[in-house]
Amino acid sequence: MxxxxxxxxxxxxxxxYMFRNLxxxxxxxxxxxxxxxxLVVYNAHIKIEKAVEQALDGAIIASTKETDNQRGRLxxxxxxxxxxxxxxxxxxxxxxxxxxxxxFSDSSLSVSLAYxxxxxRIEAQFDTRVKLVAGKIFGLExxxxxxKRHTPxxxxxx
Numbered sequence: 693m694x695x696x697x698x699x700x701x702x703x704x705x706x707x708x709y710m711f712r713n714l715x716x717x718x719x720x721x722x723x724x725x726x727x728x729x730x731l732v733v734y735n736a737h738i739k740i741e742k743a744v745e746q747a748l749d750g751a752i753i754a755s756t757k758e759t760d761n762q763r764g765r766l767x768x769x770x771x772x773x774x775x776x777x778x779x780x781x782x783x784x785x786x787x788x789x790x791x792x793x794x795x796f797s798d799s800s801l802s803v804s805l806a807y808x809x810x811x812x813r814i815e816a817q818f819d820t821r822v823k824l825v826a827g828k829i830f831g832l833e834x835x836x837x838x839x840k841r842h843t844p845x846x847x848x849x850x
Contacts, residue, residue, distance in 0.1 A: 729826045733835050736795065736822045743784035744841045748814050751776040751803070752843055755814075768812045774803040777816055796820040797834060806842070815842040 754776035755769040778801055782791065791799035799820035805812050821834035 725826045729824045729835075732795075732824065733822050733837065736820075737837060737839065740785065740818055740820070740837065740839045741841065743781055744816050744818055744839055746784055747777045747780035748816055748841060748843050750780040751814050766811055768805060768814065770805050773805070773814050777801070777803045777814070781818065791820070795823055797823060813843045816840070 751773040752768070755773035756767065781787070781801060782789075785793070785796065787793050787796065787799065791801060797820070799818065801816065801818050803814065803816045806815050807813075817838065817840045819836070819838045822837050823834050824832060827833065827835065
């Protein structure tokens with residue numbers, strides 16, 4: 693019968709272990725929950741970077757004339773470059789006309805030309821808000837994300 697008798701110190705020790713383990717489990721669950729949001733933002737950043745780079749490459753193809761390049765004239769049609777970048781990015785990220793979808797909202801795309809002397813390059817900046825899951829606990833519905841990319845100067849392609 694000695695094994696049936698236990699002291700209150702044993703009860704306290706068991707309770708301490710139980711609460712500690714419960715606290716560790718809850719902390720781990722919250723950590724995984726917030727890790728999911730971090731991974732969503734990280735993957736969104738990588739996906740947007742690739743999509744913008746592909747859109748810029750497509751803009752170079754759409755806005756230059758091969759005959760001009762063969763004659764040594766490096767020129768980009770700015771309106772064609774902007775239109776091509778916008779449409780290719782929309783297609784790659786599966787965005788609607790307002791540059792939004794289930795994951796991205798309040799998006800904007802700015803495309804411009806920069807020159808090094810007379811040699812042009814296309815620069816783009818895509819701003820968006822990535823929708824979060826765990827952030828809603830703290831009232832944070834989305835996370836702002838900005839991706840800036842540019843092509844090399846066209847003279848570097850030779």
